[in-house]
Amino acid sequence: MNEVQQVNDTTSREPSPLSSADYLRDILRAPVYEVAQVTPLQTLQRLSERTGNQIQLKREDRQPVHSFKLRGAYNMMSQLTPAQQQAGVIAASAGNHAQGLALSGKQLGVQATIVMPLTTPNIKVEAVKSFGGKVVLHGNNFDEAKARAVELAEQHHFTFIPPFDHPAVIAGQGTIGMELLQQNGHLDYVFLPVGGGGLAAGVAVLLKQLLPQIKVIGVEAEDSACLKAALAAGEPVTLDQVGMFADGVAVKRIGDETFRLCQQHLDAVITVSSDEICAAVKDIFEDTRAIAEPSGALSLAGLKKYADVHQLQDKKLAAVLSGANLNFHGLRYVSERCELGEKREGLLAITIPERQGAFLDFCHILGGRAVTEFNYRYSDDSLANVFVGVRLMQGQEELDSIIEDLRQGGYPVVDLSDDEMAKLHVRYMIGGRPSKPLQEKLYSFEFPEYPGALLKFLNTLGTRWNISLFNYRNHGADYGRVLCGFELEEGDVLSFTSYLRELGYQWKDETANPAYQFFLAQ
Structure with a gap:
């Protein structure tokens, strides 16, 4: 195009x-x-x-x-004849034209009626009323509201004030x-x-x-x-x-x-x-x-x-x-979308082998680059598909370099940065229930957010226990937040929690959380 x-x-x-x-x-x-x-x-x-x-x-x-809509609405209304002003004006709008018309009517002493769709947010309806406009809610969309406005204009001899074409x-x-x-x-x-x-x-x-x-x-x-x-x-x-x-x-x-x-x-x-x-x-x-x-x-x-x-x-x-x-x-x-618009973030779908330490190896390939998002859920014993966001300092050129490094490291990659469905829906749907029974425990973590913090977190955590679920999103806050699932036998839980206490991160056992049990647990 x-x-x-x-x-x-x-x-x-x-x-x-x-x-x-x-x-x-x-x-x-x-x-x-x-x-x-x-x-x-x-x-x-x-x-x-x-x-x-x-x-x-x-x-x-x-x-x-x-x-700016106030300018055009007022200019047209100020030029109406006394008879037209006496009869009143009408428009169909769910946005800025409605408020401009209402305030113009208040200033000129002209009754302004605005037909708004039934779906108009209440905050906009109240804004029009606060400027003195009379609101008529009608129809499920703008076209239906406009048709009603035209009918009312004919019935009551209102002057129709168009939003732009006059x-x-x-x-x-x-x-x-x-x-x-x-x-x-x-x-x-x-x-x-x-x-x-x-x-x-x-x-x-x-x-x-x-x-x-x-x-x-x-x-x-x-x-x-x-x-x-x-x-x-x-x-x-x-x-x-x-x-x-x-x-x-x-x-x-x-x-x-x-x-x-x-x-x-x-x-x-x-x-x-x-x-x-x-x-x-x-x-x-x-x-x-x-x-x-x-x-x-x-x-x-x-x-x-x-x-x-x-x-x-x-x-x-x-x-x-x-x-x-x-x-x-x-x-x-x-x-969510502004960093993508500036080419300061890339979204990738990456396939990694399902083995202990593979996730950490993958993060080492990324090096010190800031990971903004990581979504993963165990699926089978061979391969795992993960959804990853990466902070970019040099735009598309840097993203292309990351993709090349990953492919040379043996990780198949698909760039999803311009995939609208991935950005709107799929990124929030990664995961689900595992395909086989797991002895899984779920933990949430908080750690100070800085470049390389996620990699340090994984290095500190070690590779002794297999990660079966991982979700991380950097929203620009001071603390990174991770939700992580581990495959743990009953005999491992005590030693695992002891190890967590030694790490120095804030953590919480979320295994009994009803959201986890309802959507993600086996």
């Missing part, structure tokens, strides 16, 4: 109701600051030093509703571009997230009118790349399905007007994976201590990838942190 797609305006289209000059005028006159904030353009110091460029982040998470919404989002130029008039590149295209269209049309030498790059999630598909077809097309990880840009079809403007004014479009988005979320946190939602970190992920592909150096680059309305529990996924 060509991940970086150049944009060429070669398609003949009907003239727009608004010219680029019209949009520039409307952006400059947009009254969004009656409710929105001028958000800071913050330098990401650590990331800038790492990449050799000046990288800045437009902090739209600092808006009262924690996203000139007034586009112009409202374009005010971000005006601020960018005021805050740094020497930018070389600006990276913009693309879902429905409202933000990208508005900012791009302004930048290209005022400083056309700035390269403006659209960024899409690989599994929601509706603009890329439209560019290939020459017109908006509907994707069969979209990924929901970056739900703020999970749009099946780009808008007609936003497509026209993006096609005309964007210099290129780049797509990024979920893992690369997770890595950008981590970068933002490390530099700002802000937690972006996945779609909010999308443009920074694209910036990093584009700068790497094109070997940019000493350039001034800006991205937009478009939102921070994150489902807190989504951080678990982000934490």
Whole structure:
């Protein structure tokens, strides 16, 4: 797949109701600051030093509703006639547009009704209500909610406020571009997230009118790349399905007007994976201590990838942190995947002989490299398949070297770092019950976490007792935690536990644990 797609305006289209000059005028006159904030353009110091460029982040998470959507919603609502404002407005949304509409309605004294799917998390429903919006829960998905919103608009003469494909919404989002130029008039590149295209269209049309030498790059999630598909077809097309990880840009079809403007004014479009988005979320946190939602970190992920592909150096680059309305529990996924997105972790499936000491020999081949995860369960007397994560300091080149070392050591290896099913499901399903009866005892251990700590743990443990189960995951904590099963005859238990006491590690006998008995014991 060509991940970086150049944009060429070669398609003949009907003239727009608004010219680029019209949009520039409307952006400059947009009254969004009656409710929105001028958000800071913050330098990401650590990331800038790492990449050799000046990288800045437009902090739209600092808006009262924690996203840029407030700008477009308010700009359109402020232009309604008194009769339209009196009747009220309506939208269908489960995310940032809903909150932007609700706060805009509160500021203007206009009743805003938002139809949200029944599956919308309660935290989002309550956020809309807190801004004064009236919530109608309907349907099991966005399409059903939108259909209901259209029905209500007809019944009650509400004005429907679209999330992106309207000139007034586009112009409202374009005010971000005006601020960018005021805050740094020497930018070389600006990276913009693309879902429905409202933000990208508005900012791009302004930048290209005022400083056309700035390269403006659209960024899409690989599994929601509706603009890329439209560019290939020459017109908006509907994707069969979209990924929901970056739900703020999970749009099946780009808008007609936003497509026209993006096609005309964007210099290129780049797509990024979920893992690369997770890595950008981590970068933002490390530099700002802000937690972006996945779609909010999308443009920074694209910036990093584009700068790497094109070997940019000493350039001034800006991205937009478009939102921070994150489902807190989504951080678990982000934490698991960010290292993979940075090529700082590799996942491997390795076959080792089922003999005493084989596990230790395998770890010696890895040397002092930090093992981030190790999952193993005894299966038969000849071979064992293990799932291993390894910390990388030099990316893919180092992973390739590890794989070669293991193969030369006689260990068959499969690289699972880009295997989505392995990362989403299989890594959590390694194990099960042994295929034959075992005299097994289960122990949990804690030991100080540092490079080589796992290898030292295994060396200290020795090879006298056969390991029948092993689970280890480094989450970046100060202490490593291991769950380990041993084949022990009744007569060995006393000497084994005496040996453990001499090791100096914290340990606990988990053999009677109900989770072990239910899922893993013979």
